[in-house]
Amino acid sequence: MRKIVFGAVCAMGVLAGCSTELDRRQAFIPDTELQMVDADTMRVTYRLDRPAPGLAFRRVTDGQRAERWVPLDEGFVLNHGGDRDYVQRKDGDLFTEIAFDIPATFIRLPQDYSPFMPYRDGGLLIHSGRFQACVRSCGIVEQGTVFPMQLIPGEGQHIILDGEVLDGPVRWDDVDDGTMVYLGAAEPIETDYVVAVVDQALPADLSTALDDLFPALMAYYTERLGALESKPMLFAALDRHTEADGNPDSNNYSNQGGVLPNQVFMHMSGDGWLETAQVRGPQITGFVAKFFAHEAAHLFQTGSGAAFSTNDAWIHEGGAEALALVALRELSAAPDDYLRQWQEQAVDNCLLGLADGGLRSATERDVFNLHYECGMIIQLSADQEIRREGKGDIFTIWRAFRGRIADGEPWNEDTFLSVIEAEAGRETRELAGDILSGSEMVTRARLLAAIGI
């Protein structure tokens, strides 16, 4: 992501021989303006140089945009169909400007991040990628396509973008999956390993856990997987709203984390987080530690800057679970009982999901949790076998896999399984294959033995 003034893109292009193809594509990208209307409402306005028949949105995972984005002008309609969200005039006329008001609240999206993560202390984290749009279709988007964006803060708010605190409206060139931008009054805290924007309203024990455990985890991973190219940003929000998603547990504890290049973010909601540590109990202490360790692990799976493939999610999600478990065990950062239960539950849930098919079909069967649970078992079994042979541990696998990716091999199942076979032997590779295909040879006893419990 580069923060340069809109218009400089083409000037730079001219210096480099001005790519007419890129310019042609850029003509299909509107100028996007985000402005806080009030504490819980964001207005997004799209402006085009030339009249167009409609705008399509780049990130579509369900129909929530059509429900939540309200056009200011009733002459427009936003429809969701298939994997497309599309806005046009009801009378079919061309237009150059369209604006929507959107509730700036957290939503759960299948396999994407919420566009908004409110902080209890009044701040707001915004995922810019959700606002990327294109004339007619985003099929024209290629690497290098720039989505010019501007964010206008409300009264008493500043913006934190790319580690910098900025006053007033800020423009940037959004690219790829977008970035997390903070709006509010909090100042970032810079430490040796991370620049953090932590909700001031987090209970003391949670913010202490973040302050102590997160740097310890970063140091631990850095020692084993190498330093990140630049200091990542950490955002942690305790939502001021309680989720109304029909899940009774949400009233207590709910959480979602994620990573974008060089950024990790954690969203917590539910009043349970405000209880004292004693009331929350050791389960939640373990859970919080796991949450931090999982998200921090993601940063090291690629090295900073790169993004992992969302195909074969068991590689990065199962990997983050396995790396987190090993890290918490070695740092003594979670109760032993908790770590054991976590593994046993992963075995049971993985087996349950394999009854109807392999890990390979988990996404299409709508059992995405198998990527975490079965993926964790595969990688813990590799860890166990490499340790038994005295040749290293799970980090040996990840260093080798990252090396293969750096050498140009694809981020996929074949490359990962080939690394498992090279480092952890044929038997571990066969277990992974059986889990991926859902073979009847996968039994509880075999899985427990493989991970050493």
Ligand SMILES: [Zn+2]
């Ligand atoms: Zn994850």
